[in-house]
Ligand SMILES: O=P(O)(O)OP(=O)(O)OP(=O)(O)OC[C@H]1O[C@@H](n2cnc3c(O)ncnc32)[C@H](O)[C@@H]1O
């Protein structure tokens with residue numbers, strides 16, 4: 707949070723890769739919202755890390771947005787996302803961040819998955835990044851919390867070796883359909899233009915705009 711500015715929107719995530727992408731997805735898209743001074747992340751807002759007890763991306767994104775809106779009194783947006791591998795029936799899915807048993811250890815998660823898929827031939831290496839983007843508007847007196855969820859997906863194939871240094875998480879091993887580079891070889895703007903997160907949050911933008919219009923500036 708910048709000194710002196712009043713926060714209006716909180717990003718209910720502790721993932722630094724997501725935070726970078728979310729700030730760029732919001733920049734210039736919400737009238738009157740200064741992304742550099744009026745948007746805070748969960749840690750800066752003093753919001754707790756939320757236990758993800760849901761069994762779908764949508765449930766978990768709503769749990770995070772709802773808890774952080776309640777804790778801060780601010781409009782909150784959350785992202786629950788992951789990698790769904792065709793031959794694994796959609797796994798790691800909601801367990802993507804903790805696939806190796808160590809939450810948020812991107813390298814261990816990616817290496818475990820690559821090992822599990824070492825015998826899978828190229829024609830069966832389809833996978834998709836999936837994102838549920840949730841909005842929660844804190845309850846005013848006598849009203850319920852308002853909530854919205856939107857979705858986005860990015861389909862591609864899994865490479866055999868990590869490639870590229872951009873992005874985060876499983877980006878070095880997912881090559882989007884129709885591209886010849888991994889997500890980690892795309893620029894941030896190129897990834898946001900096609901990504902699961904870009905699609906989900908662009909769909910959520912009208913709800914974010916409407917929610918902030920009804921909140922005191
Ligand atoms: O719950 P928060 O605090 O938002 O942070 P998190 O890292 O735990 O986030 P998730 O529970 O949504 O788990 C998402 C995992 O899926 C992977 N993932 C999601 N989006 C990705 C992307 O754009 N590129 C690469 N990997 C991604 C990545 O490993 C993340 O850790």
Ligand SMILES: [Mg+2]
Nearest residue numbers: 721758786803
């Ligand atoms: Mg998480």
